[in-house]
Amino acid sequence: MDSRLLDILVDSFPKILIPGLTVTLPLTAIAFSIAMVIAVAAALAQFARVPVITQICRLYIWIFRGTPLLVQLFVVFFGMPKIGITIAPFPAAVIVFSLNEGAYCAETVRAALESVPSGQLEAGLCAGLSYLQTMRRIILPQAMRTAFPPLSNSLIAMVKDTSLAANITVVEMLRATEQINARVYEPLALYIEVGLIYLLFSTVLTWLQRVGEKRLGAYENRGV
């Protein structure tokens, strides 16, 4: 490797990593947290078959799962100003990623709720708990245990998908890399470098998923 290329890589590393830490990760964390709230609420409403709200949830999930994420970003960032709603790049990305991820995760959580044996709800009611108490104390914790691996998957996918926000001028890792590349033109090395940083982030999250599964899994382990 010639020394110019090495210099570029070393020099660019913090310039890519810092937007990763200050933009990519916060965008992921904020949007995923909001998505979880949406997902659990939408899944519970559908599980309990709350009239009207169930239909609204279905419509929402249908739209956000059925259209490309990039199109959603463009509609909100480039389209909305046409009707007088201008949103800065980062908040626009937060809104779109939250809604998009919320739609997918709502289905994950709903499936997990439905996988809890119906006897658990009946046992809760017969033990003197209300429907809501049974949901909160018995059904939801079991469903979240089931949903944990697929939700972790979604989170890891989302870290990478935030690179799409580059298209609406959010200076996250990919856009930061593009900016450096525009100056030095070393696309192969620089894009591999940013790819490796994404890989690093995903690896840490995968490891956290394992730790989390171990903790949550306590009640499933046979033996002792």
Add this chain to the structure above:
Amino acid sequence: MLLRVENVHKSFGALEVLRGVELSVDKGDVVAILGPSGSGKTTLLRCVNFLERADEGILTFDGERFDLARMSKRDAARLRKKTAFVFQSYNLFLNKTALENVTEGLITGRRIPKGSAVDAARRALDKVGMLDRADHYPSQLSGGQQQRTAIARAIAAQPEIVYFDEPTSALDPELTGEVLSVMRQLAEEGMTMLVVTHELGFARTVSSQVVFMEGGVVVEAGPSRQIFEAPRQARTRAFLQTDQA
């Protein structure tokens, strides 16, 4: 009289499962419900504890009358706090230890302070011989241990009646005995119990009353001695004979 149901009707689609069932339970009674598979025994218990909504029927509980077809959620919840249900498949809360399974209904459901709830739960677990397994999760317990824990969960809040739906039929024969002996002990202590069972030996020796159901109606009911020794209906006689053979 603690509990009385009259004229209970329930259909699933075109299938008429209960066709005017009538039954009563006095305080301290152990009533066994016998009958062939598909006769509607489980459905009856589920209607009585509102897990299934009857199409028609009157429930009298502790002097209060309710229309089973129009039971409000509030009344259902209130009555459920005075009763308990032991399921064929145990249905222990899978995310809770044996102790937590028992305390959950006390602390969350009945707002009993944690300290006294834990004391009551430990007494109940002790009674069913599960105190040494209090910290185990259901997946770490045998079927018999799970069912005994479920019985502890049922009795901890001192219900006025406990409903049992074939509490031993998911168990191996060796494990059946440990559950039946716990139930026998409860009966001796005067617990009011309504028990759907295929264990004729248990019904004969423990229950004070027997109700024989077939085709969604009560064919015959009476003191268990009379039903076993001198059944009046031919159907009852036939059932007791074939089942004992």
